[in-house]
Amino acid sequence: MANILVVDDELGIRDLLSEILNDEGHSVDLAENATQARNARLSTGYDLVLLDIWMPDTDGVSLLKEWAMAGALTMPVIMMSGHATIETAVEATRIGAFSFLEKPITMQKLLKAVEQGLTRSAANASAAAAATHGRGDASGPQATAPMAVAEGGTGTAEAAVPVAPHLEQGPLAHQGFNLDRPLREARDGFEKAYFEFHLAREGGSMTRVAEKTGLERTHLYRKLRQLGVDLGRNRRNG
Numbered sequence: 277m278a279n280i281l282v283v284d285d286e287l288g289i290r291d292l293l294s295e296i297l298n299d300e301g302h303s304v305d306l307a308e309n310a311t312q313a314r315n316a317r318l319s320t321g322y323d324l325v326l327l328d329i330w331m332p333d334t335d336g337v338s339l340l341k342e343w344a345m346a347g348a349l350t351m352p353v354i355m356m357s358g359h360a361t362i363e364t365a366v367e368a369t370r371i372g373a374f375s376f377l378e379k380p381i382t383m384q385k386l387l388k389a390v391e392q393g394l395t396r397s398a399a400n401a402s403a404a405a406a407a408t409h410g411r412g413d414a415s416g417p418q419a420t421a422p423m424a425v426a427e428g429g430t431g432t433a434e435a436a437v438p439v440a441p442h443l444e445q446g447p448l449a450h451q452g453f454n455l456d457r458p459l460r461e462a463r464d465g466f467e468k469a470y471f472e473f474h475l476a477r478e479g480g481s482m483t484r485v486a487e488k489t490g491l492e493r494t495h496l497y498r499k500l501r502q503l504g505v506d507l508g509r510n511r512r513n514g
Contacts, residue, residue: 278302278323278394283313283339284356285331289379293326296383297390310334317343322351323397324390326377329357329364337368344372350400352393356381362463468503475505 280302282293287308294304305320307313310333313325329336336355343349349372357364358379365376374393377385471489478484486493500507 278397279305279320280390281305281307281313281316281320281322281325283307283310283325283331283336284328285309286328289328289356289381293381293386296386300387300390302390310336310339313339314342317348324351324393325353326390327353327355329355329368330359337364337371340368340373341371352396354389354393362466363459366462366466464503467499468505471500471503471505475507480507 280297282290282297282304283306284290284293285308290306290308294306297304305316305322307316309331313327316322317325327336327340334342336357340349340353340355343353352374353372354375354377355368355373356377356379368376374396375389377389471485474485474488478488482493482496486496489496491499
């Protein structure tokens with residue numbers, strides 16, 4: 277059983293996610309805005325947070341950044357939105373979001389994302405425990421996440437953004453985007469990395485990649501050629 281925080285301003289979505297996750301045996305807390313989410317985060321240690329992007333007081337990306345800058349992004353955060361853009365995805369990923377769920381959220385996608393997030397949370401907890409044991413000081417301060425300086429930054433504390441542990445390895449590790457370039461180039465870079473990840477995971481199977489990405493095969497082929505994705509290499513790797 278895991279402690280999960282669901283942050284969404286829509287009552288129906290909060291109730292639906294809570295019901296599904298409770299049925300899976302998890303303990304679920306609910307917050308309808310960023311203020312309630314902050315208070316819940318201060319009083320409880322969560323294994324996972326489901327965070328809506330568009331909220332009336334403070335948007336989810338701003339809250340994610342706030343947690344990251346305060347060193348409070350110690351759990352995987354899954355962003356949720358029905359209107360997310362590539363630019364939003366790039367920004368949230370850079371800050372430390374674990375993954376995205378597009379609304380309306382199906383139960384299958386929800387449970388898969390939660391399972392992956394909790395697996396990462398458990399791995400991070402084990403790594404932290406091993407590091408503490410290795411230092412021989414169980415009461416010492418927790419190891420802090422490494423800092424990444426924004427492109428073109430000065431290296432000062434103000435320019436640094438904490439990098440979440442789950443971004444150091446795994447499927448998001450290769451997405452070190454250079455945001456100091458035209459929007460179209462940044463978007464193409466994100467999309468190319470996205471499709472290469474799915475091609476590698478599915479062993480180069482275009483049928484399975486089409487299902488995963490929600491694209492028709494003909495459109496998918498055209499998109500991959502446009503982005504310059506090496507299909508032969510992904511098939512060989514698969």
